Amino acid sequence: MLNIFKKTAIAGAMILSAGAALAEYPEKPIEVIVGYSAGGGTDVMARTAAPFIEKYLGDGASLVVKNMPGASGQIGVTEAANADPDGYTLGTFNLPGMMARTIDREAGYDRDSFTYLANVVNDPNVIVTSKASGLDTLDKLLEEAKANPLAITVGMSSLGGDDHFALIKLEQATDTEFTIVPFKGSAPARTALLGGHVAMGILNISEVAEFQDQLNVLGVATKERSQFAPDLPTFKEQGLDLVNGSMRGFIAPAGLPEDVQAKLIDAFSQLSDDQEFLDAMAATANPVEVVTGEEFKQLTSDLYDLANGVWQTTPWN
Amino acid sequence: MTESRKSRLTRPETLTAVGIILVAAGFLVPTYDLRAISALLPAAMLIGLIVLSVFLLLADQRKASAGEDAAPMTKAPKRVIGAFLMIVSYALACDFVGFYVSTAVTIPLVAWTFGYRSPVGLLIATVIVVGTIWAIFDFGMSQDFPTGRFWGR
Amino acid sequence: MYSDLLHALPDVFAWTNFAAVVIGVIAGIVVGAMPGLSATMAISVLVPFTFGLEPLVALGLMAGIYNGAMYGGAIPAVLLRIPGTPAAVATTFDGYPMAQKGEGGFALQVAVVSSSIGGIASAFALMLLAPPLSKVTLLFGPSEVFWVAVFGLASIIFLLGGNPIKGLISACFGVFVSVIGSDPIYGNDRFTFGQLEMLDGINIVILLVGLYALPPVIDLLETPLKTDGVNSSKLGTEPIWKALPRMNYWKTWLRGSLLGIWIGILPGAGGSMAAFMSYNEARRTSKNPEKWGEGEPEGVAAAEVANNADTASALIPALTLGIPGTAVAAVMLGGLLVHGLQPGPMLFRDNPDIVFGFMWQFLFGAILLVLLGGSLATNSFARLLNLPRPLLGSVIIVLMLIGVYSIHGRMFDVYLMLGFGAIGWVMDRLKFPLPPVVLGLILGGFAEENLRLALRIGRGDPMVLFQNTTSLILVALTVSVVVGPTLKKRFIDSRKKA
Numbered sequence: 001m002l003n004i005f006k007k008t009a010i011a012g013a014m015i016l017s018a019g020a021a022l023a024e025y026p027e028k029p030i031e032v033i034v035g036y037s038a039g040g041g042t043d044v045m046a047r048t049a050a051p052f053i054e055k056y057l058g059d060g061a062s063l064v065v066k067n068m069p070g071a072s073g074q075i076g077v078t079e080a081a082n083a084d085p086d087g088y089t090l091g092t093f094n095l096p097g098m099m100a101r102t103i104d105r106e107a108g109y110d111r112d113s114f115t116y117l118a119n120v121v122n123d124p125n126v127i128v129t130s131k132a133s134g135l136d137t138l139d140k141l142l143e144e145a146k147a148n149p150l151a152i153t154v155g156m157s158s159l160g161g162d163d164h165f166a167l168i169k170l171e172q173a174t175d176t177e178f179t180i181v182p183f184k185g186s187a188p189a190r191t192a193l194l195g196g197h198v199a200m201g202i203l204n205i206s207e208v209a210e211f212q213d214q215l216n217v218l219g220v221a222t223k224e225r226s227q228f229a230p231d232l233p234t235f236k237e238q239g240l241d242l243v244n245g246s247m248r249g250f251i252a253p254a255g256l257p258e259d260v261q262a263k264l265i266d267a268f269s270q271l272s273d274d275q276e277f278l279d280a281m282a283a284t285a286n287p288v289e290v291v292t293g294e295e296f297k298q299l300t301s302d303l304y305d306l307a308n309g310v311w312q313t314t315p316w317n
Numbered sequence: 318m319t320e321s322r323k324s325r326l327t328r329p330e331t332l333t334a335v336g337i338i339l340v341a342a343g344f345l346v347p348t349y350d351l352r353a354i355s356a357l358l359p360a361a362m363l364i365g366l367i368v369l370s371v372f373l374l375l376a377d378q379r380k381a382s383a384g385e386d387a388a389p390m391t392k393a394p395k396r397v398i399g400a401f402l403m404i405v406s407y408a409l410a411c412d413f414v415g416f417y418v419s420t421a422v423t424i425p426l427v428a429w430t431f432g433y434r435s436p437v438g439l440l441i442a443t444v445i446v447v448g449t450i451w452a453i454f455d456f457g458m459s460q461d462f463p464t465g466r467f468w469g470r
Numbered sequence: 471m472y473s474d475l476l477h478a479l480p481d482v483f484a485w486t487n488f489a490a491v492v493i494g495v496i497a498g499i500v501v502g503a504m505p506g507l508s509a510t511m512a513i514s515v516l517v518p519f520t521f522g523l524e525p526l527v528a529l530g531l532m533a534g535i536y537n538g539a540m541y542g543g544a545i546p547a548v549l550l551r552i553p554g555t556p557a558a559v560a561t562t563f564d565g566y567p568m569a570q571k572g573e574g575g576f577a578l579q580v581a582v583v584s585s586s587i588g589g590i591a592s593a594f595a596l597m598l599l600a601p602p603l604s605k606v607t608l609l610f611g612p613s614e615v616f617w618v619a620v621f622g623l624a625s626i627i628f629l630l631g632g633n634p635i636k637g638l639i640s641a642c643f644g645v646f647v648s649v650i651g652s653d654p655i656y657g658n659d660r661f662t663f664g665q666l667e668m669l670d671g672i673n674i675v676i677l678l679v680g681l682y683a684l685p686p687v688i689d690l691l692e693t694p695l696k697t698d699g700v701n702s703s704k705l706g707t708e709p710i711w712k713a714l715p716r717m718n719y720w721k722t723w724l725r726g727s728l729l730g731i732w733i734g735i736l737p738g739a740g741g742s743m744a745a746f747m748s749y750n751e752a753r754r755t756s757k758n759p760e761k762w763g764e765g766e767p768e769g770v771a772a773a774e775v776a777n778n779a780d781t782a783s784a785l786i787p788a789l790t791l792g793i794p795g796t797a798v799a800a801v802m803l804g805g806l807l808v809h810g811l812q813p814g815p816m817l818f819r820d821n822p823d824i825v826f827g828f829m830w831q832f833l834f835g836a837i838l839l840v841l842l843g844g845s846l847a848t849n850s851f852a853r854l855l856n857l858p859r860p861l862l863g864s865v866i867i868v869l870m871l872i873g874v875y876s877i878h879g880r881m882f883d884v885y886l887m888l889g890f891g892a893i894g895w896v897m898d899r900l901k902f903p904l905p906p907v908v909l910g911l912i913l914g915g916f917a918e919e920n921l922r923l924a925l926r927i928g929r930g931d932p933m934v935l936f937q938n939t940t941s942l943i944l945v946a947l948t949v950s951v952v953v954g955p956t957l958k959k960r961f962i963d964s965r966k967k968a
Contacts, residue, residue: 037514037801037804038517038804038808039517039801039803039806039807040804040807041807043804044808047808067518068878068879069878070666070880071666072669074666074669078666104657106664153926153927158657159655159656160657179926179929181923181926181927182655182657183923184919187792187793187813188737190791190792191607191791191792194608194791195607195608195610195611197611197612197927210812210813210814210816210817211814211815283810284810284812316657317653317656317657
């Protein structure tokens with residue numbers, strides 16, 4: 001009963017807000033739900049992007065970041081998916097994590113729950129080895145992996161994350177097998193690598209940029225060299241087809257009024273040409289790659305299919 | 318002189334031991350669905366709790382047979398239950414009605430109920446506490462407290 | 471490097487930056503002193519707010535709050551037996567008995583001086599030895615960290631209290647609570663009953679506020695007394711310069727500082743473990759261990775020196791490796807990221823003025839502690855706690871709700887805290903010791919995670935746990951701590967017979 005009432009109220013509010021939106025969006029503060037604590041990578045992205053989005057939306061628009069941490073971002077993204085689609089609640093979105101969570105546990109959303117605005121950060125995977133391992137080139141690593149299956153220990157931040165999918169792609173492409181050691185987060189994994197407790201690691205480029213002298217960075221999983229560390233070769237250059245990374249962007253609930261959606265996407269697409277924004281992101285170790293609207297939706301869908309495919313053959317929990 | 322059978326079973330420690338055994342056994346059920354390595358530590362702890370509680374139960378019953386009276390949990394059960402109920406309803410009120418309203422009502426209500434009856438003192442304390450919280454958290458740090466689910470968003 | 475250190479000094483004395491430290495220390499003492507509010511919560515509320523501040527203002531505030539809160543937690547621990555922060559649990563052991571004997575003022579003075587000494591030692595370790603100490607951190611891989619956790623868990627046997635069965639029940643309960651959440655390796659749910667809010671595990675602050683703050687609140691409301699005549703009216707405060715000569719705890723301070731610094735640089739264990747271990751070690755080597763727990767000032771000194779000694783040192787792995795040594799350092803790391811300070815060896819090269827300035831701020835925070843905490847805060851807080859008991863109780867209830875709600879901004883945690891509160895009240899009344907629960911929660915899941923990581927690295931072979939010197943030293947240390955006292959007692963007994 002209460003539910004029906006609520007639904008009618010929301011429907012009514014939608015009609016009203018749609019009408020109002022035609023006139024002037026935004027006319028009140030826009031809330032951005034971040035699924036992590038203040039100070040995390042996703043939070044820093046949202047807070048760095050917020051003033052620029054305000055600038056491009058114009059009309060004195062204001063974005064307010066709200067942290068709803070917990071369950072690797074799932075609490076926040078669920079909240080964003082179920083918010084009123086009036087353009088006044090946006091959320092941050094992480095790939096492949098948010099899609100992988102719809103596969104490995106029950107989630108209150110799926111890939112159709114969102115209006116895809118823009119992916120802003122693409123942090124490609126890198127393969128690193130510890131100095132102690134002596135495996136300082138990709139060839140040496142693969143040779144050892146083929147000679148002794150499962151002998152190489154691979155530190156990474158978790159199972160079912162971008163690091164894990166990168167490893168699975170590597171294993172499939174080179175017909176090798178590794179022993180996975182999933183730490184809680186990338187910093188502990190990186191520390192174990194520095195201390196030589198694991199031989200190899202799959203991390204993201206932003207996480208190893210400061211440690212290039214202490215670790216062997218064997219390559220970057222991008223199509224072209226990353227702007228973030230232009231002296232690192234890609235795997236493609238080394239004859240290995242491996243492209244993978246961790247992505248962070250912005251979504252709104254599904255069913256956003258079209259003009260609001262257009263205005264938001266327009267604002268986000270201007271980020272990629274804003275040098276001031278690019279500098280601010282570089283300072284916080286966020287490699288920028290803006291992908292908007294339909295393309296972002298397609299990207300999400302592809303990653304879902306990848307994760308689902310992996311889950312069907314080798315479920316990780 | 319030994320106690321009656323009923324009072325032997327309602328000794329606080331005996332009740333607690335039985336409670337722990339039941340709850341721990343209940344938590345053991347979901348461990349069957351876990352991988353062995355994942356279930357190992359929790360199951361070990363739960364079994365540990367059950368075994369230790371059996372010892373506790375036996376020790377307490379032995380004391381009962383020896384005629385030792387169990388110390389009561391509280392001398393003022395009404396006040397304790399009242400305090401618990403008030404704290405829980407305060408939390409519920411914050412959740413459903415909103416933080417500031419509930420706090421402004423709860424501080425004087427609790428203090429008055431439990432014996433502090435000076436109206437001026439209550440007023441001053443409430444104003445200072447709610448005002449300081451608002452000034453620091455809301456005004457200073459733009460930290461949101463629950464506004465009450467009752468009123469919708 | 472040392473020239474960078476001096477170069478950073480003038481910035482620290484810019485008046486805004488210095489004021490930030492002063493305000494931070496005062497705010498920290500207040501937050502720590504409020505039952506229910508913790509340093510973790512204060513800094514997590516502060517981090518988004520620091521976005522608009524100059525780096526050294528933001529970091530100065532955080533350094534001040536951290537230092538202040540680690541002492542502030544001692545105030546209610548001594549006066550009300552409610553540890554204001556998780557790290558102050560060990561302070562209650564002797565601090566509260568001292569307050570009941572009318573020596574509460576002296577207990578607080580011991581606490582503030584010890585805190586300050588620990589903080590200064592820790593700040594020096596951070597300033598002068600960060601790079602070499604971060605190499606020590608690297609020695610500790612999963613199997614070594616597992617043994618550290620076992621070492622900590624072994625010290626539970628000294629915290630069991632009069633009834634070992636009840637003590638062990640407490641410990642099992644604590645360890646069980648630590649496994650709630652997602653499995654450390656596979657990420658599947660354990661005992662969360664589909665609640666997303668529980669996937670990250672039970673936050674220590676939630677458990678602590680429930681177990682330690684709710685039962686005393688019920689006590690305050692239960693007995694129809696007007697004010698707490700026992701504790702607050704006769705604090706027995708004398709000027710701190712008169713109290714200083716009575717504090718001759720150099721050995722305890724030295725040992726506590728070293729222990730605190732060591733625990734700080736190890737990832738994950740944190741403040742409470744440092745305080746527990748320092749307390750145990752000090753008691754073990756004391757001439758009159760039987761007096762401990764009945765109001766021995768040296769016990770307060772041991773706990774307080776160690777819980778401040780891991781503040782700055784916890785930032786060594788955080789700054790150099792990105793792995794925070796304590797929960798508070800984890801939140802502070804977020805505050806650094808906000809200002810574009812990426813942890814790593816380059817940090818010291820790229821932003822020397824900010825990083826070294828931050829270290830100076832830690833040092834000044836620790837020194838300011840004795841000035842601000844010694845005079846102003848201790849007395850005024852003691853007076854606040856002199857409020858009519860029902861009023862004090864109702865105010866603490868509000869603080870508990872704020873403190874727990876603000877960590878993640880959700881009511882779910884508040885309900886969870888109330889659940890633990892009910893359990894805590896029963897445990898308190900039936901004299902189940904609470905410290906084993908806290909230590910079990912901190913170290914249980916931590917031990918499990920590292921054991922399983924180590925076994926994965928060894929591909930299932932348990933010998934991986936004994937393969938290097940660091941592990942073996944830790945095993946020997948654990949055995950000696952557990953077996954040592956028993957052997958010593960036997961030895962003394964046999965000598966007495968002879």
